[in-house]
Amino acid sequence: MTTPILLLDEWSEAQASPHVTINEALRWLECFTNLAVVSKTVATPPGSPTAGLRYIVAAAATGAWTGQAGKVALYLGTAWGFRAAPVGTLAWVADVTTAFRWNGSAWV
Numbered sequence: 001m002t003t004p005i006l007l008l009d010e011w012s013e014a015q016a017s018p019h020v021t022i023n024e025a026l027r028w029l030e031c032f033t034n035l036a037v038v039s040k041t042v043a044t045p046p047g048s049p050t051a052g053l054r055y056i057v058a059a060a061a062t063g064a065w066t067g068q069a070g071k072v073a074l075y076l077g078t079a080w081g082f083r084a085a086p087v088g089t090l091a092w093v094a095d096v097t098t099a100f101r102w103n104g105s106a107w108v
Helices: 018-032
Strands: 055-056 070-077 080-083 090-093 099-100
Touching: 018 080, 070 099
Parallel strands: none
Antiparallel strands: 055 070, 070 080, 090 099
């Protein structure tokens, strides 16, 4: 089962290693709380990311971001994770110093 808004995995009864599920959910909650990203025009993952780095994936994405256009990319320390934003999510985009809102099909 998942949560209804961010689609975070829920801890199931008698689950082995529940800390894995909880830790990932906490990372995504932190990601979407006061969402600020580096850019929404970058289509290729940066070469040396640090844990917690966030982008909105641009169209025609390549590499680890292929097929993730429009989603929020979060570097989890060892790999990129991706989530679609709920409709109405606001994101501060640092490279253009502007806030954008996800309307369900585009960041406007």
